[in-house]
Amino acid sequence: MHEGARTDLGPLSRFLGAEPRLGFGAWAVGGAGWGAAGAEREREAAIRRAVECGITFFDTAPTYGGGESERLLGRALHADRADVAIATKVGPRDEPRASLEASLRRLDTDYVDVVQLHEALERWEWQLEKFHTLQVAGKALALGLCNATHLQLERALRIAPLATYQAAYNLFDRDVEERDLPLCRDRRLAFLAYRPLAAGLLTGKYAAPPPFPEGDHRRQIYWFKGKEFARRSCVIERLRAIAQREGISLIGLALGWLRAQPGVGMILVGAKNSAQVDQTFIADPRPLTPDTVAHIDAVIADVFRPARAMPQLGDAAQTWGERERFIVSRLDGKTRYEAIAASWTDRGEQPMIAAQVKVFVDQLAEHGLVGPIADS
Numbered sequence: 001m002h003e004g005a006r007t008d009l010g011p012l013s014r015f016l017g018a019e020p021r022l023g024f025g026a027w028a029v030g031g032a033g034w035g036a037a038g039a040e041r042e043r044e045a046a047i048r049r050a051v052e053c054g055i056t057f058f059d060t061a062p063t064y065g066g067g068e069s070e071r072l073l074g075r076a077l078h079a080d081r082a083d084v085a086i087a088t089k090v091g092p093r094d095e096p097r098a099s100l101e102a103s104l105r106r107l108d109t110d111y112v113d114v115v116q117l118h119e120a121l122e123r124w125e126w127q128l129e130k131f132h133t134l135q136v137a138g139k140a141l142a143l144g145l146c147n148a149t150h151l152q153l154e155r156a157l158r159i160a161p162l163a164t165y166q167a168a169y170n171l172f173d174r175d176v177e178e179r180d181l182p183l184c185r186d187r188r189l190a191f192l193a194y195r196p197l198a199a200g201l202l203t204g205k206y207a208a209p210p211p212f213p214e215g216d217h218r219r220q221i222y223w224f225k226g227k228e229f230a231r232r233s234c235v236i237e238r239l240r241a242i243a244q245r246e247g248i249s250l251i252g253l254a255l256g257w258l259r260a261q262p263g264v265g266m267i268l269v270g271a272k273n274s275a276q277v278d279q280t281f282i283a284d285p286r287p288l289t290p291d292t293v294a295h296i297d298a299v300i301a302d303v304f305r306p307a308r309a310m311p312q313l314g315d316a317a318q319t320w321g322e323r324e325r326f327i328v329s330r331l332d333g334k335t336r337y338e339a340i341a342a343s344w345t346d347r348g349e350q351p352m353i354a355a356q357v358k359v360f361v362d363q364l365a366e367h368g369l370v371g372p373i374a375d376s
């Protein structure tokens, strides 16, 4: 659609303020993909409790619980519909109109406040064009995008009047700091941070890698196992002391850190039941002071020290693929892995994220090809 399309927040500005707020992430209340599901009654009560705590922004998707998250939200929010914002998504392979109309039926509402493209895959530009017609038809008040590269995001801003961009962000997973967040700030796009608790890890409740049951998506998440789990646990132990000094919980510290990051508009936190809502949402955490943020960042920098290539690595890498050689050439003991990944992504090919760099560097470390890296 329009060249130079803009990001007028319109009705959304009621829900997105100048200060970052907490929004309710409704994936886990969908009852699937997060271990043993609680009773429907309990999951619905979590949503109601969030409303009682003053939460006015709810994020869902047709895939969460196979539609169950939307159905439950529709029921739990019905009486408060005019006072809350509902954001849903369209899958990367779905036809936007059919997908959103099915969502509206499950949500039992005539409109959503935001419809977001869940991921930018092959047909994403075509999908975004269709999004605009849904906005014109009043079925979605605002448009958003999730999980894109900064290059796609820049292009998206020329295709549709985007209001929001959603991506993973927490004190461990910081790819967005390189390109996406500065772009959102520049273009006045509301940034919605998901996985603020690193899918539960930042609650501090795991003393050992958790044995997630079959069907729990966290079985595939790399930080719940191996060296990354060890490194993150080491950080979490040091964060406990900081939280204690601040007189707040670890959850409060993790969310307060996010609230202090410039450009964050909404922090989408997941909770499965009322007890979790009470711990997470009641004490809507204040932004941390610059000193506390700097202290947390120093702990992370200390544990996640960038690796340096050993002299023999250059020879070994000669026959490797281009991505691997790209990483190897930047292992100078100083460059953050997020920066390495972002500079690869700048090329406009298959994108890279810091997690891929970390996993690769851990393999190199096993063969003595890099050093020194994080204590773990």
Ligand SMILES: NC(=O)c1ccc[n+]([C@@H]2O[C@H](COP(=O)([O-])OP(=O)(O)OC[C@H]3O[C@@H](n4cnc5c(N)ncnc54)[C@H](OP(=O)(O)O)[C@@H]3O)[C@@H](O)[C@H]2O)c1
Residues within 6 Å of the ligand: 024, 025, 026, 027, 028, 034, 035, 059, 060, 118, 146, 147, 166, 167, 193, 194, 195, 196, 197, 198, 199, 200, 201, 203, 205, 251, 268, 269, 270, 271, 272, 275, 276, 277, 279, 280
């Ligand atoms: N656009 C996307 O691609 C995308 C991707 C992921 C998420 N999201 C959105 O972001 C939202 C939040 O992300 P997320 O749910 O993945 O992760 P999260 O907010 O980092 O973690 C939420 C999980 O942490 C655990 N938890 C929360 N409060 C707790 C407490 N007080 N005590 C103990 N455990 C607690 C719960 O799981 P357990 O009790 O099972 O440990 C909960 O489901 C999602 O619901 C979704 O709306 C979007």
